Amino acid sequence: MYNFSIVIPHKNTPDLLERCLDSIPVREDVQVIIVDDNSDADKVDFTSFPGRDRAGIDLIFSKGKNGKGPGYARNVGLSKAKGSWIIFADSDDYFTDEFSGLLDKYLQSDQEVIFFKCRRQDENGIIKDYPLINDQINEAIKTGNTDGIVYGVPCPWGKFIKRDFLEKNNIRYQEIIGGDDILFSIQIAIRLSNMLIAEDSLYCVVDRQGSLTRNNHWKNFYSYSLACIDAYCLLETVSKENLAVGWLTSWWGFLWAENIVLALSLTPKILTKLRSKDALHVIKKGIKIGSWDWRTN
DSSP, X not given: OOSEEEEEEESSOHHHHHHHHHTSOOXXXXXXXEEEEOOOTTTOOGGGOTXXXXXXXXXXXXXXXXXXXXXXXXXXXXXXXXXSEEEEOOTTOEEOTTHHHHXXXXXXXXXXXXXXXXXXXXXXXXXXXXXXXXXXXXXXXXXXXXXXXXXXXXXXXXXXXXXXXXXXXXXXXXXXSSOHHHHHHHHXXXXXXXXXXXXXXXXXXXXXXXXXXXXXXHHHHHHHHHHHHHHHHHHHTTTOTHHHHHHHHHHHHHHHHHOHHHHHHHHHHHHHHSOHHHHHHXXXXXXXXXXSOTTTO
C-alpha cells in the first residue's frame, strides 16, 4: 500500500531526472510515476532510462509524432497514482534533504493540501530561499491571510495534495503546451476547505536555460495567455479575478512582442471574457510590456 505517489513528467533531460530521483527516498510506501512525453531517441537512452531498475517506480512512455505536454503527462500520472497523498515534481528540479522526514511528519495529517516552502537554485548553482513561494507563506503565517499562497502561486510543486480531494472534485490539468498548472491550482484553491501552511522546505526549483518557463516562444506565450483567460473566468466566481489580470497582462504582452498578429487574434476573447476595465488594462499595459525589449534587458 502506497501512502505517497510522486508524479514526474519528463522530456529529454535524463541526467536531471536522475538527480530528481536521487532526491527521493526509496521507501515501500512511496510510488514514483514517471511519464515520458515522447523524448527524442538521440537525447535519451531508453535501455538505461532513469529508474528502470529501481523498485517503486512506474515508467510510462507516451508515444506519438509530437509530445503532448506536461499537463497530459501529469494527468496520465494521476490516473496511475495509488497513494493517499499526491506530490508533483518537474524532472529538472529536486527535493530537499528534509523530504523523507516530511513524509513521516505529515503522513497522518487530515488536511486536503499542505503548502511548503521551497528553495531555488540559480544558473550558477547557488541555492537560496525562493521568495515567490516563501514570502507568501511567511505572510500567511504572520497575518492569517492565505490568498497569496493558495491563489497567487499557481504551480504544481511544493505541495502535498490528498488524492481523494482531487478525485472528489474531478480536478485535472489542462492538456496544453504551457500554463497547464494554472487552472489546476485555481480549481484546488476555490474548493479548498482544510489546509496547512508549513514552514518546512520541501522542494528546490532549478532555474535553467531550456526549461518550459524559460521558453520564449510565441506558442508558449499564446498557451499561457489562454490559460490565464480561463483562470480569470473561474476566479471571477470567487471575486479574485484581479490575480489573473496581472498574469494575463504579462503573458499577452510577451506574446505581443513575439507575434503581434496572434496577440491581436486574442483581443476579442479578452474583450468578451474580461470585464471592460480589466480587458483595457491587459491590452494597454500588455502593449507597453511587448514594446519594451524585455529579451535583452
